[in-house]
Amino acid sequence: MVGSALPRKEDAALLTGRGTFVDDIHRPGLLHMVYVHSTEAHALITGIDAEAARALPGVLGVWTARDFAGLPPRPSVPGLERGYLAGEKVHYVGEPVAVVVAADRYTAADAARAVRVEYEPLAVMATVADALAPDAVPIYAPLPGNLALEQQVTSEEVAAEVAAGLAAASHRLRARLVNQRCAGAPMEPYGVLADWTGAGPTVWATVQAPHRVRAEIAERFGLARHLVRVVAPDVGGAFGVKSSFMPELFLVPELSRRLCRPVKFVETRSEHMVHTYHGRDQQQDIEVGFDGEGRILALDVTLTVNIGGVPDPVGIGLATLTSYMLGGCYRIPKIAARYRSVVTNTTPTASYRGAGRPEASFLIERVIDLVARELGRDPADVRKANLIQPGEMPYQTSFEGIVYDEADYPAALDLLLDELDYAGLREEQARRLADPRAPLLGVGLSTFVEMGGFGPTPLFEQFGYLGGWESANVRMQPDGSVIVLVGTAPHGQGHQTALSQIAADQLGVPFEAISVLYGDTAVVQEGTGTMGSRGMPVAGNAVRQASAEVADQARRVAAHMLEVDADDLVRTGDGYQVKGMHDATVSLAEVAERAFKPHLLPEGTALGLENTSYFEPKNLSYPSGAHGCVVEIDRDTGQVRILRYVCVDDCGTVINPMTARGQIHGGVAQGIAQALYEKVAFDADGRPLAASLEDYMVPGALDLPPYETHHIETRSSFNPLGAKGLGEAGATAAPQAVVNAVVDALAHLGVRDVEMPCTPERVWKVMHDAS
Amino acid sequence: MRVEITVNGQPHTREVEPRLLLVHFLRDVLSLTGTHVGCDTSSCGACTVLLDGMAVKSCTVLAAQADGCAVTTIEGLAGQDGLSPVQEGFRQCHGLQCGFCTPGMVMAATALLTERPDPSEQEIRNGLKGNMCRCTGYQMIVESVQWAAANGGAR
Numbered sequence: 001m002v003g004s005a006l007p008r009k010e011d012a013a014l015l016t017g018r019g020t021f022v023d024d025i026h027r028p029g030l031l032h033m034v035y036v037h038s039t040e041a042h043a044l045i046t047g048i049d050a051e052a053a054r055a056l057p058g059v060l061g062v063w064t065a066r067d068f069a070g071l072p073p074r075p076s077v078p079g080l081e082r083g084y085l086a087g088e089k090v091h092y093v094g095e096p097v098a099v100v101v102a103a104d105r106y107t108a109a110d111a112a113r114a115v116r117v118e119y120e121p122l123a124v125m126a127t128v129a130d131a132l133a134p135d136a137v138p139i140y141a142p143l144p145g146n147l148a149l150e151q152q153v154t155s156e157e158v159a160a161e162v163a164a165g166l167a168a169a170s171h172r173l174r175a176r177l178v179n180q181r182c183a184g185a186p187m188e189p190y191g192v193l194a195d196w197t198g199a200g201p202t203v204w205a206t207v208q209a210p211h212r213v214r215a216e217i218a219e220r221f222g223l224a225r226h227l228v229r230v231v232a233p234d235v236g237g238a239f240g241v242k243s244s245f246m247p248e249l250f251l252v253p254e255l256s257r258r259l260c261r262p263v264k265f266v267e268t269r270s271e272h273m274v275h276t277y278h279g280r281d282q283q284q285d286i287e288v289g290f291d292g293e294g295r296i297l298a299l300d301v302t303l304t305v306n307i308g309g310v311p312d313p314v315g316i317g318l319a320t321l322t323s324y325m326l327g328g329c330y331r332i333p334k335i336a337a338r339y340r341s342v343v344t345n346t347t348p349t350a351s352y353r354g355a356g357r358p359e360a361s362f363l364i365e366r367v368i369d370l371v372a373r374e375l376g377r378d379p380a381d382v383r384k385a386n387l388i389q390p391g392e393m394p395y396q397t398s399f400e401g402i403v404y405d406e407a408d409y410p411a412a413l414d415l416l417l418d419e420l421d422y423a424g425l426r427e428e429q430a431r432r433l434a435d436p437r438a439p440l441l442g443v444g445l446s447t448f449v450e451m452g453g454f455g456p457t458p459l460f461e462q463f464g465y466l467g468g469w470e471s472a473n474v475r476m477q478p479d480g481s482v483i484v485l486v487g488t489a490p491h492g493q494g495h496q497t498a499l500s501q502i503a504a505d506q507l508g509v510p511f512e513a514i515s516v517l518y519g520d521t522a523v524v525q526e527g528t529g530t531m532g533s534r535g536m537p538v539a540g541n542a543v544r545q546a547s548a549e550v551a552d553q554a555r556r557v558a559a560h561m562l563e564v565d566a567d568d569l570v571r572t573g574d575g576y577q578v579k580g581m582h583d584a585t586v587s588l589a590e591v592a593e594r595a596f597k598p599h600l601l602p603e604g605t606a607l608g609l610e611n612t613s614y615f616e617p618k619n620l621s622y623p624s625g626a627h628g629c630v631v632e633i634d635r636d637t638g639q640v641r642i643l644r645y646v647c648v649d650d651c652g653t654v655i656n657p658m659t660a661r662g663q664i665h666g667g668v669a670q671g672i673a674q675a676l677y678e679k680v681a682f683d684a685d686g687r688p689l690a691a692s693l694e695d696y697m698v699p700g701a702l703d704l705p706p707y708e709t710h711h712i713e714t715r716s717s718f719n720p721l722g723a724k725g726l727g728e729a730g731a732t733a734a735p736q737a738v739v740n741a742v743v744d745a746l747a748h749l750g751v752r753d754v755e756m757p758c759t760p761e762r763v764w765k766v767m768h769d770a771s
Numbered sequence: 772m773r774v775e776i777t778v779n780g781q782p783h784t785r786e787v788e789p790r791l792l793l794v795h796f797l798r799d800v801l802s803l804t805g806t807h808v809g810c811d812t813s814s815c816g817a818c819t820v821l822l823d824g825m826a827v828k829s830c831t832v833l834a835a836q837a838d839g840c841a842v843t844t845i846e847g848l849a850g851q852d853g854l855s856p857v858q859e860g861f862r863q864c865h866g867l868q869c870g871f872c873t874p875g876m877v878m879a880a881t882a883l884l885t886e887r888p889d890p891s892e893q894e895i896r897n898g899l900k901g902n903m904c905r906c907t908g909y910q911m912i913v914e915s916v917q918w919a920a921a922n923g924g925a926r
Binding site: 659701 | 788791795799803804805807810812814815817844846849861863867868869871872873874892896900902906907909910
């Protein structure tokens with residue numbers, strides 16, 4: 001079944017309105033929680049008047065920070081502990097200041113509006129430059145300044161070697177690139193429903209790692225984990241932003257405990273845009289040394305990350321992942337990297353699809369194009385001069401522990417150039433350039449590698465997880481059908497389908513005879529979750545391993561039934577047969593039923609056909625590929641139109657080509673969105689300029705092109721399935737494919753960079769400034 | 772105030788607040804939770820339903836405005852004989868991932884195919900421009916609608 005484009009098991013419910021998203025769940029006596037958010041970017045709270053709100057019929061109460069003082073802080077950077085609501089001061093517009101609970105959501109919203117918060121404004125530092133200026137004042141009280149973290153990723157020796165490498169290089173250039181702030185904007189905003197009955201709460205929440213959430217809730221309430229049940233039901237997209245520990249994960253159960261009623265919180269979209277954490281927002285200062293062929297000899301990078309008003313434990317260190325991936329798919333002998341994470345008066349930043357790695361891919365792919373332009377060489381040739389060769393795999397990068405698995409980067413690029421008809425495009429480009437009435441044509445390449453398959457335990461522990469393994473429990477039912485419990489918590493990836501395909505192959509049962517369950521800590525054994533492109537490379541292998549074990553158990557029972565050695569059996573369509581004896585058969589259903597009959601099994605045989613496996617990956621995985629984008633630019637308006645977008649992806653073993661295609665499309669769409677449309681902006685006073693879907697340009701069907709997808713399949717040797725993951729590849733590959741194309745179209749004007757998003761206004765201005 | 776709204780062929784008479792949105796009437800009053808709320812600016816289209824056969828964003832219609840009207844929601848599409856062609860097209864062509872925008876997208880596509888039984892790719896994209904999807908990048912949604920057009924249309 002692996003490799004078949006089967007329609008998804010998930011779809012029947014979702015297509016008929018029978019899905020179960022958090023806001024679809026009702027409990028008797030349900031109450032609704034609504035936040036009061038800060039309207040100031042930086043201010044002291046001098047008073048909160050909630051009398052009018054409390055007086056509204058149907059309102060059960062209004063709570064502020066001091067009411068939750070007894071609750072241990074949220075998961076935080078050690079020493080920078082954060083609470084649930086703003087206390088003495090607010091750090092960004094949208095920071096929660098108070099919560100209101102009422103009998104229905106309209107009344108709760110009315111009451112939230114009736115809460116009067118008095119502020120004494122403070123100087124606002126909405127940008128990194130302002131926050132690091134000499135006269136800047138510390139924003140986040142536990143920190144003496146706004147530089148929350150300054151990290152030397154590579155040693156002083158490496159820095160000295162890189163400096164020497166730069167000095168010795170025949171060519172060098174400097175660049176500053178900006179990877180702007182984006183919002184994940186899953187179509188379903190964040191939601192939590194908690195019902196604290198008896199000794200602990202049941203919490204339904206839009207999360208990516210229910211077991212981790214359970215652990216964090218249990219710890220804060222002093223409960224043993226068995227008393228807390230966390231359910232991630234159908235989750236309407238997440239893209240990393242549902243992995244942050246938002247205050248509502250803890251406030252909603254706490255209010256349910258206090259009020260002895262179930263309580264629900266569902267974010268509004270406008271609220272999501274300022275409250276749920278954003279991603280990216282990285283400034284990249286680069287110096288690169290190279291030779292006349294474009295071979296890169298030394299790379300020096302300083303990253304500056306805007307982590308927003310309250311440091312998030314993931315956001316503060318994400319640039320570590322950017323640093324590790326700076327070399328891209330190239331053989332770069334020396335790389336020096338350091339980063340600074342800076343507090344500003346903006347919404348905090350943390351994970352967003354790719355989380356740190358798209359920033360790296362963007363950086364090195366833009367650098368390759370800058371080098372090519374500087375030398376007057378073709379960007380494809382400069383890539384070829386630098387690519388790591390397949391014979392060098394697995395490839396130890398210059399970062400300890402970062403070892404790329406098997407891939408064929410040159411083959412991916414060759415296939416891309418072929419599919420693009422690259423030479424033909426260059427001719428067309430020249431023809432259009434000569435015709436002042438023709439729109440300009442640009443071609444952009446992106447040969448990328450990203451980091452997936454998160455991700456051995458020693459690494460994942462650093463992000464606060466119990467482990468980096470994934471778990472699967474496979475149970476054959478007495479009729480031969482199968483239930484798989486898996487520790488992931490997917491939100492659109494199609495794990496029911498893909499994991500069934502993997503189990504079906506191992507067990508020899510039909511795809512239709514398998515159900516996959518996940519997302520409920522009361523049902524599923526300890527699990528890790530869904531993030532970091534880990535579904536197939538980690539969970540897929542756990543399911544494979546547990547299924548293989550159950551298949552062995554079934555074979556032993558069948559051997560007993562047929563009175564032969566297990567080695568003398570062969571599989572048939574629906575069971576087992578003794579080698580060479582066509583009438584000595586037993587069906588899998590008969591075997592499965594027999595497994596529950598102790599009196600008909602050898603003494604001491606464990607009953608049932610069941611196995612729980614934990615798969616610990618030996619390494620991260622490194623999905624890679626080559627993407628190409630062809631754009632045309634209107635000479636009068638600066639409007640960029642994508643004519644073609646071509647993907648060559650190598651995610652190792654493809655489990656389901658149809659869902660794989662979907663993952664690529666979706667990732668590319670978000671990458672194009674970052675390149676052309678999206679930016680979370682703030683004005684100088686820290687006021688959000690993209691606080692709704694009216695202002696934040698999530699692209700629609702007319703704004704995105706069709707995608708041409710191709711695969712090369714190089715199995716990873718680091719896991720038995722050979723899979724590398726695919727969820728983040730598109731978002732990692734696409735931004736620079738588009739930007740390289742835009743810059744390529746304008747290069748004859750002397751343009752070397754266009755900052756994302758490449759809006760008509762920005763492109764027009766760049767064209768006019770250049771000409 | 773009192774409204775009488777026929778939903779998926781069933782008449783419902785209820786006392787509602789004048790400000791109650793149609794989407795909340797469907798979700799909270801009638802417990803038809805297939806229609807989703809994805810924004811608060813009528814941008815995303817997750818709440819799209821058919822109001823007397825026309826696709827509308829039910830977050831932009833008051834329940835009071837739907838008084839006396841017939842509403843079709845995602846729950847009203849599949850019949851005894853299974854999924855509607857549009858629903859089946861989405862299944863066959865992987866036109867959905869997380870499924871949150873899907874009910875609205877399916878309703879908008881159904882309305883589109885009623886108006887234009889054999890739309891071009893550009894007409895499909897134009898017809899769905901009021902519905903956002905964050906997972907698919909739209910191409911497989913376009914293919915789903917093309918599949919539906921070739922296999923029974925808006926039925």
